[in-house]
Structures are given as structure tokens and as C-alpha cells.
Amino acid sequence: MDSAARAELHRNMLRIADGDRSAFSAVYKALWPVLRAFVTRQLPPSDSEDVAQEALLKVLGRASDFDPEREALTWALGIAAFEVRTARKRVARRKEELNDPPASGVDAVSLEEAAMDRDLQAAALEVLGTLRPSDIETLRSVLSGRSPPIHRATFRKRVERALKRLRLAWRTKHGFD
């Protein structure tokens, strides 16, 4: 925006601050592209349009408080910069919330499920501990998705046997499959 346009915007801003509605259109048309460009430079495209519009509404909502001693464009960009800062903080807060473990607001059902999972894992490890080291190694290879350097048919047979012994150990310890 050149200095003539800035001066024109300042004059029109003074008029709408005084209540002259006939200058509203001129202020709107001069400010909107400037604010949009300013916000777009500072925020990702997904957020910039919303924030630019919010900034425009804030500027026009505060037009009655415009101080004639200040330069209209600088004043408007100051409000837009504040909106950008607020939007950035909002995005940062949202990211933090997504990364944080659910400390509060976890209901009783999910707590109970988590406790049951822990018990089940402990019981499985306990049964696994009773197996032979070769069976443990075979089952670990299955879980990790890695095939040991042996023939595939041999490996399949070992897995079958290890699972059979695991089931037997589980049944012996807990009395059911």
C-alpha cells in the first residue's frame, strides 16, 4: 500500500470512527486485501483465511475507538498481529493436548480395562517363563515377524509345537484356554 492509499485509509477510518457510514465500504475494500496478505504470510493456508477474517471483524468492531493520533494501517495491522499470535498459541496448545497422555478425564471403564490388560500380560509372561528357551525364541521370532535362518517348513513345525506347549502350560496354570 503506497503512502497516498495509507493516507486515504486514515481519512476514511477517521470518518467511520466518527460515525460516517458512507466511508465504511472504502475502509472495508482497502483493509481486507492488506489484512489477508499479512495473515497469509504468517500462518499456514489452513488457518490464514479464518484468522484474517477474524482480524478484519475485530478492526471494524473497534473502529469507534480508533485514536486519530495513530496511523490507521499500523493500528489495523497491530490488531491482526495479535490475532495471528492468538491463533499460533491455539495451535500450539492443541498439539500439546494431543501429545499429552490422558491424565484426567479417563473414565473408570478404561482404567479397569487397562488393569485387566496388565494382569493378562503378567499372566502370559509367567506362563511363557515356564517354556523351554527354544520355544520362547521361536515365539519371539513370530511376534517380531522375523524368520530365523532355517527352512520355512521346519520353522512352521517349531511354531506349532511351541504354541501347543504354551497352550498346555496355560491350561495347567489357569485351567482353561
Next chain:
Amino acid sequence: MALTEDLLWVRARRSYELGRLRATIRDTWVVAPIVALAALRHSNFSLILATGMALFAITTLSSWRGESWGRAVWPGYLAGAIPLLIPSLAPAKSVCWIGGSCWSVCVLLCPVSGLIAGLAVGVLATKQEEGRLPFLAATTLIAGITGAIGCALAGFMGVAGMLAGGLLGLVPVYLGAQLRRA
């Protein structure tokens, strides 16, 4: 979600008007002390409340409208402060005889203070470069209601006297200035 251009225009206009309405508080807060002052002196609270509400409505409207209407609010209060305060300065039950009739001093002070207020409004209105008539209308209305709250102390005669005195001060000054310009 981003608004369309048309909707943004409508919202922007609404935001501007709401902002103007919010800003009227800078001009209308004075109504509260005026009503409080009147309540200390009068016993007719419903009349004070009604007059206070009318004053609040008119000042809000003028301030929101802006331009000459908005600029008229404070001169209106100041001119109205003369008949609001002067009659109450008269000692209670003090009277004087005019033309064989006994008049309460506070009743007599109402047209006098109205005259001063009318002169003040007339002078201020003639000094306006543009929007002289809206300025005159708004100032007269606000000064009239503010003054009426004070002169209600002297009853109907007090208010009528204040209005008559106001017109007597205002009309010649304003018309004289208009004629000189023409």
C-alpha cells in the same frame, strides 16, 4: 470455517455497528449520576426513572448514530446541568412577590436557568460547521430532559418555565446566526 465474501461483508458491518453501540457507554454513563442526584431530591421515583430511561435512550441513540448527533451529547448534558442544578440551590420555602402573586424562588429559577441553557445551546449550534440542525435537535433534547429532571422539583410550572426560558434563549440566537449566514 471461512465466510463467503458476502457474508463477511454482512458480519463486518454488524461488528462495526455493535462496536459503536458498545462505545456509547463513554457518553451514557453520566445518566446514572444525574438520576442518582434527582433521586436524592425528589420523592417521585417512577417519574425520575422514566425520565432517566428516556435520557439514556436518546443519548445512546445519538452516540451510536455519531457525527453531529454524537457530538451533541456532551454539550447537551452541560447545557442541561444549568437547570438541573440551579433551582436546587434556592433555599427551601423561600418565596418572592411578583405582580401581586407569591412565587417560590425555585420555580422562578427554572425559566432563568432554562434561558441560560437555551443561549448556550444556540451559541454552540451556530458554531457547528456542518450538521447544524441535527446537532441543535440532539443538544436541545438532551439538555431539555436533563434540565427537566432538575426543574421537576418545582413541579409542572417549573418544567414549563424552563422550556419557555430555553426557547426564549435559543431561538433568537440560532435564527440570528442563520440570517447572518444567509
